[in-house]
Amino acid sequence: MKAHDDFRQGLIDGIPIGLAYIAVSFAFGISGVLQGIPVWALTLISATCVTSAGQFAAIISITAGGSLVELILSQFIINLRYSIMSIAIGQKLDERAAIWNRLSMAFGVTDEIFAVSCGRPGDITPKYFYALMTIPWISWTLGTFLGATASGLLPVIIRDALGIAIYGMLIGIIIPPAKKDHHIVIVIGISMAVSLLFRYVKALSGVSNGFVIIICTLIAATLGAVFFPIEKEDEEYECE
């Protein structure tokens, strides 16, 4: 594929992620302002972190006056899934990618950008990845700013309804490929079941959310790999 096409395709693939990010970061901006964080700080957090769950956790640490150690620890646990995604992206990365490509691409590793770039047939070129992360990054930052600014103007009912946007987006990412590969359905089922156990079984409910996600991922993906190992060519048409 030509480099130019790669860039174009990346931008195009980034549009739906960007639109979904606007809704989610809008919700983030609203909730941040309600907790007393200034608009500039919220916008800066979004522009520099680009991570939904991690940012919500950071806001909690900031408003609760938590220590920096606690902040780092919670970020590490919540965002540990990104390291697994980074490894996966590294595996699909075009061999010609230089070290500075890896250094700069790392900034854009999010759940959605990862899912889209890894789900694409063939290698990931840095050009494609940069294009892919551009629109989501702008949307994420802009959406936060708009949400934080508009917070007071919106009725509570709309704010509440927007809270589900991020989950709609995640569901929209995992279900279409699951239709084509029923092993994915089983992995999704296992992960959800384990997650439910941690939420509703009393003895396990003390585990933090970020850590639960890691445990679910390890269990479900390991079982998937043990019972339904993939052939090499399977990967070519995974997500979409």
Added chain:
Amino acid sequence: MSVSKLLIYIIVTAVSTYLIRMVPLVAIQKKIENQFFRSFLYYVPYAVLAAMVMPAVFYATGNMTASAVGFITAVIFAYLEKNIVTVACASCIAAFAVLLLL
């Protein structure tokens, strides 16, 4: 909270988030040939996103019924292979409708 303290918190969050993403991407450059690990990586995105959705989605709007309706709407639209924006919007609209009725 003072501006400088707020800035320190933001910088710490940004740096730790970046390092978690960057270190594995830079440190592991070789192709992993191990079939188990390749399979594991193939299933990771689905496992991660599934655990993020369940059960958090049911608490997303502050009302269980509205969230459940939003969730089911999202699943239906996703099953019909609508793009993620359509899925997210349909889910919000469905939740909004239920919140209005309640």
